[in-house]
Amino acid sequence: MAEQGGAEAPRVLVVAGTHGNECNAPWLLRHWGTHPDALASKGLDLELMLGNPQAWGARRRYLDRDLNRSFALELLNDPDLQDRELDRARALLALHGPTGTSPCAVALDLHSTTAAMGNSLVLYGRRPMDLALAAAIQADLGLPIYLHEADGAQSGFLVERWPCGLVIEVGPVPQGVITAPICRQSQLALESALGALARARDGQLRLPQALTVHRHLGSVDLPRGADGEPAACVHPVRQHRDWVPIGDGDPLFISADGTPLPYQPAEGAEVPVWPVFINEAAYGEKGIALSLTRRERWPTEVGWAEALIALMISGN
């Protein structure tokens, strides 16, 4: 144990409004800022930050580029690249990055989605500390986990620049709309995460024997015509059915003339697959109608909790 007064545990960065048209978490953040007792912080020292204040002011996802794709080192370290989101990413890191002037060791990034993801977690890769934190939250609340990895088209996520971090992703809710259930779920997931981090700080983090992840396989665009415009939309039986498996030949899209278009896996591909982010509004411009995953059950490893405990006790 530390000397009188206690060595301070590493601080935790809580980010809302990384996308300026996702309104629920920024509203919560503002309330927590003026009513600290409204959030069960478990004695952790929190830094509450609005991710992209300029985009938030405009109620747009971003101004120049997606802030949550701007944390790739090759972007951050290129002195010739200058725009509002890259400037913001660099400023956030300079302030609250792990070696910033007011450093944080963990980043929790609160998002919402138009897809029916429910209350869910997104991990980027298989960092042991992230897996420990996600396993603890899943044991607490049962939240599904989307393991986003090996996606060459999508990188540079905010939480990747901190030693430990994940996204809390709640939906469905339209962009620009605040609803009480989305706020409630966001807060529940955040408080569960803070509880796990506090147990790690206290050396008392225990993980379940296993966790369930949905491992990213790839993303699927809408069928498009010769002009590049969508020739079909998501089939009604798929809408709001995130996490529900799709088999070979199941309806996936429906053409403008009403023809169902089935899911056709590549030769030899495993079925079923579990879809996520079905009809997320912001992914249209990325050419993503939904992403496909495999549901897998992984035994937890002793080293995961040990790594998170070490981080939260010492900051290492």
Add this chain to the structure above:
Amino acid sequence: MAEQGGAEAPRVLVVAGTHGNECNAPWLLRHWGTHPDALASKGLDLELMLGNPQAWGARRRYLDRDLNRSFALELLNDPDLQDRELDRARALLALHGPTGTSPCAVALDLHSTTAAMGNSLVLYGRRPMDLALAAAIQADLGLPIYLHEADGAQSGFLVERWPCGLVIEVGPVPQGVITAPICRQSQLALESALGALARARDGQLRLPQALTVHRHLGSVDLPRGADGEPAACVHPVRQHRDWVPIGDGDPLFISADGTPLPYQPAEGAEVPVWPVFINEAAYGEKGIALSLTRRERWPTEVGWAEALIALMISGN
């Protein structure tokens, strides 16, 4: 009857994408443009127009001002006012206005909303021809009608510049998202409108004995703190309950700390009231959390159908 070949009935303007982030109708419009048989036009000569192509390109509601508030005469006729939406409004009128180079007599404007309006109609004021058209659609499909009138804060709607016109409003759907049911409902309502106009053209329009309207009383903003930011959001029992009456003391909002805030009618005000456009994302900036209406049953008048028949036969 007209001479051999027939006098052409007045043309009908069908507008989609008046708001550039409402994606369902523009997608339909594009399909109908390349597959004219996909829309039951009942022999009417249609003009299919993308309302705000520049905003649609940016997938934003508007660029400089809301196009669907830009059709007020004092705006259109002020030569000192120039912006992208006013320019577009003037161009649409010059082309397809009632005295344009390629004139249309009726305007049908297809919108979507994040509110759970279902498949619905919006009328602006009590023009007999609009009431005739709405009564015929309601008799056909049972759609609810929001009569938007006497609202000093909201004016300049597109359809007001045509002799007859109404909005088809379908939801809930997030901005930027296409779903098959929203498309289906939009097409059903449009085809019902075209059917009524074709019957008027043929001198065979018959109206039901009465129609039900929801007459606009006023709009309600979220409770706000001293800083102008929302201090509460819509109560969960109200979300997605458009058209469901609210009585004195019923929960309306919920504060950030979870306190329900009841509906408190003004002294002497009639209750219940019927809410519409609950949590429409685009109305946040207008200070509108929902609008309140009175449900009323009105006997139809003979003159309504006569006026629409006269318009569709002669263009007068």
